Amino acid sequence: MVDVQSINYLLRAIHISMKKIYLILLLVTFGTSFLAAQSVTQSDPIVYVCPPCGSSCDTLTFDKPGVCPHCNMQLVTMKLSDFKKQLAFKPITISFYLQDGVEVLDFAGPMEVFIAAGFNVFTVSKDYKPIHSQTVLFVTPDYTIADAPPADILAVFGGNTGPVVSDPAVIAWIKAQKVKSYFSVCTGAFILGNAGLLRNHTATTYHTQIDNLAKEFPNTKVLVNTRFVEDGNVITTAGISAGIDGALHLVEKLRGRAYAQHVADLIEYDKWVPENGLIIKR
Secondary structure, eight states: OOOOHHHHHHHHHHHHHHHHHHHHHHHHHHHHHHHHHHHHHHHEEEEEEEOOOSGGGOOOOEEOOSOOOOTTBBBEEEEEHHHHHHHSSOEEEEEEEOTTTOHHHHHHHHHHHHHHTEEEEEEEESSSHHHHHHHOEHHHHHHHEETOOOOEEEOOOBOOOHHTTTTTHHHHHHHHHOSSSEEEEEEEEHHHHHHHOOOOEEEEEOOOHHHHHHOOOSEEEEOOOOOOETTTTTEEEEEETHHHHHHHHHHHHHHOHHHHHHHHTTOOOOOOOTTEEEOOOO
């Protein structure tokens, strides 16, 4: 005869044992995951570093938040592995050609991006005469076209570009530059075009000058409603604020998406949409 009470007792015992086994398995799984996470965290800890400022403190790490004791910049967080990659980057030098009547934000926006990215930026003009921008700002160039050092990137900007595109000496200097990339903002595209750098390329410019650029350079495909265009080693952007987008794209190309996003956060530019441009695949 079956002892019902004994069977119930046995079933309860089995149920309790199964719960214990499940709990043990859960603890083992959680513990393994926790130890693995701890191992990753310990091998690649978060450190506090100085944003790139061009000083020796760019190579230092700190174990707590605050300001850099050397340059007084606010420290930012970064994975140690990313920081080591940053230290391995080769310096990037960018030449900004500026002319009288240049639009301030055309060059000031990208300049802020590149400096925040730790690039070496210097200004060049035809002579050492202070450059009078479209507003009240005067800029004294670092170099002239006669003594400017080599650069990795040459950048030109909009505003009053007429005197530049009609100046054989300046155009000849631009053609002679042995750079890896060319970068223009707004009507700076006309400067690149007159130097023959947009031939058989796709480009863009300030929205009111799209038709003029297409007419003046029939061998160039000119796009409207495009923040920036990268075609080969030439990056052209639309007007003013689009230059910031193009500059961040160039930082992303050279340093990676995470690095460029860090730069955008550093300068508090929350309008950056990395895909908001066109990259021509060749």
